[in-house]
Amino acid sequence: MKVFMTGASGYIGTHLTRELVAHGHTVTGLVRSAASAAIVTANGGTPVLGTGVPATDLPLIVQHARAADATYHLAFDHSFTDFLGGCAAEAAVVDAVGNAYEGTDKILLMTSATGVAPHYDPTTEDDSAEGSPNPRRVTELTAERWATRGNRVGIVRLPPITHGGADMGGGAFVLRLIRAARAANVAAYIGDGRWPAVHVAEAVSVYRLALDHVTPGTIARFHPVADEGVPIKEIMGVIAAHEGLQTKSVTPEEGAEIFGFIAGLLAMDNRSTSTKTQEVLGWKPTMPGLLDELRAGKYFDSA
Incomplete structure (x- = not known):
């Protein structure tokens, strides 16, 4: 499968690129510097140089998403200097790729976090971000909207x-x-x-396995929680x-x-x-x- 990935030189992206390549997929990764490009290349992927500014890179993201069979959106501003702005930028990428994939069989998998859902008793894969006080809920809700329109969209909620x-x-x-x-x-x-x-090695296996378990019209949520x-x-x-x-x-x-x-x-x-994730993916x-x-x-x- 041809995969496009944002955040390909980051912590999860680095491990996920290796995981996907090892299982026969080809990976094109968006980066913002020559040093980041070298990381993607070393992991077996093909880098695409952007600016690192999501709004500026949107046309480039859509271009390469359309050329791929699946897109992983991993990029997020973890400096937390402008958390609300980072959430809005993340949602804009999901919106743009969701729009590009409408009417196709292509897959969009985005990263979220277990703390985005509002329930902690404990949170399950069935819990929506609707009603959550976490500003990052906007990205999950954007993904859910595209899923209800018939797209193949999945959310991977990483543990903190x-x-x-x-x-x-x-x-x-x-x-x-x-x-x-x-x-x-x-x-x-x-x-x-x-x-x-x-463990990160187990987290990226969930990202990979999820490719085969995202169905049209229904949002799929995965918890790589050990x-x-x-x-x-x-x-x-x-x-x-x-x-x-x-x-x-x-x-x-x-x-x-x-x-x-x-x-x-x-x-x-x-x-x-991660009960449902383990059952659906056969992941343990x-x-x-x-x-x-x-x-x-x-x-x-x-x-």
Whole structure:
């Protein structure tokens, strides 16, 4: 299958390009620099140089999407300097590709996050983003709209803890926690927050398998979740043991001083299941979990 991918040189895109090429697909990846182009080439893909500005690159994205059998939209501005703008730009890409694919049998798979759906008890693949307070819901709802028009559209909701390959940005969330603990000289946690997790190698296998399980007219949601909710307290406990620190429960106000803007997120019970994903795709996670990797000493040298 001919695949076009935005965000092809990023963390997920790098692993996914390798996964797709290894299974006989051809990948064309949108990049914004010569260095990023070299990454895509090294992974077996063909780079297409854009500007890195979604609005400017829309015609290029549509051109290459039309030339492909499937498009993966992975690109997102993770700097969070303009989160609302990033969400709007992401939705615009999904809208443009959805429009280009209308009336065809081509597939659009976009990345979202488990925290976009409004239900955490736990979140399942059947939960829509409708009513969610998360601004990124606009992208999922845009994808759903194109699916109801008969397109083949799928949503892959990545867990916030996607780990593995620390040298390539893997475990970025955990690296942030390690650095925060070192800076504060205490392994702090807020309440009983729990976050889902998955190893990146298992996440990209879901992206690949999903190509064969997106049907026209119905939105398909996939959760590449191996652990439905890793307690933040346990993560901080392993960090404390490795760093020779004390663990400490802190107030949201104290947490904001230590963790910055992610403090509120750390207190969330963001549990998510992958029961339906495993049944539909025949996918079963077997890689080491995040806590196992941490106990083995992974990530500390990279933090």
